[in-house]
């Protein structure tokens with residue numbers, strides 16, 4: 001089987017939500033290549049926490065008695081609950097008995113994002129949080145039945161993009177795809193990014209260890225790289241209240257060039273201009289921030305909306321393919 005699903009941006013492209021049939025209900029889920037749990041708001045979630053969300057009704061599923069899940073994300077949010085097996089359909093691709101993690105508790109960040117009905121993890125199943133036995137991601141559940149064991153991400157700035165499962169649509173990218181091998185030891189689509197440049201010119205230095213993470217809004221890079229970037233933005237400075245680099249919204253940001261698999265990709269300055277920090281619209285928060293405390297770099301949506309990415313398990317070593325959109 002193969003299929004395509006729309007990835008609809010929330011405000012400021014903070015995240016991208018995709019319609020997914022879970023049991024007999026269609027939910028809007030955040031596809032997250034940086035985590036491995038498929039969890040949903042459900043009729044088991046306290047009403048005080050689930051107002052405004054679409055809810056999975058586990059009555060159509062089979063309860064996995066004694067199975068629980070509890071996930072904490074790097075931004076401090078989290079959720080927990082119980083586990084059911086049920087039908088999940090993404091763009092026509094069907095997992096007949098997918099582990100569906102029904103939330104019985106969610107953090108305030110999830111309560112507040114009422115468009116988000118849960119996450120669909122697309123990292124490696126080794127980091128699924130279900131106890132006593134880790135469960136397969138949707139991709140792992142359907143991988144064997146896909147025309148090709150791969151999926152692609154084609155996210156866009158302020159417009160609907162797509163995730164494709166089982167095939168590469170060559171109309172979605174230009175030029176050739178350059179591949180890098182993935183190190184799955186931490187359960188992420190983790191690889192080594194090479195040189196970078198600010199504005200234009202030839203790349204140098206090394207970004208280093210990074211993950212391709214559709215579930216993270218921004219790009220988190222080494223301090224040295226981020227300082228080199230904002231040195232080229234006159235009005236920029238580090239604002240500890242905002243927790244990152246801010247600048248005058250009126251200032252044009254330089255492009256950011258990064259070399260992956262021997263090919264240089266350009267993230268345009270306009271894509272790096274993330275969002276105003278308040279309603280005055282004077283000061284803006286940058287889409288490139290420091291990876292301090294995270295332990296690796298994260299190429300999140302700010303980067304991913306510039307490229308076409310292949311999450312490829314056609315070979316014994318998984319690999320990532322990057323092409324210009």
Ligand SMILES: C[C@H](Cc1ccc(C(C)(C)C)cc1)[C@H](NN)c1nnnn1Cc1ccc2c(c1)OCO2
Nearest residue numbers: 032034035073074075077109110113116213215216
């Ligand atoms: C944050 C997302 C997971 C998420 C997505 C959406 C949401 C809301 C809907 C409530 C907005 C919360 C959470 C990310 N997914 N791989 C993730 N999950 N675990 N680590 N990361 C990446 C990371 C790690 C550290 C950091 C960070 C990011 O931002 C700031 O510091």
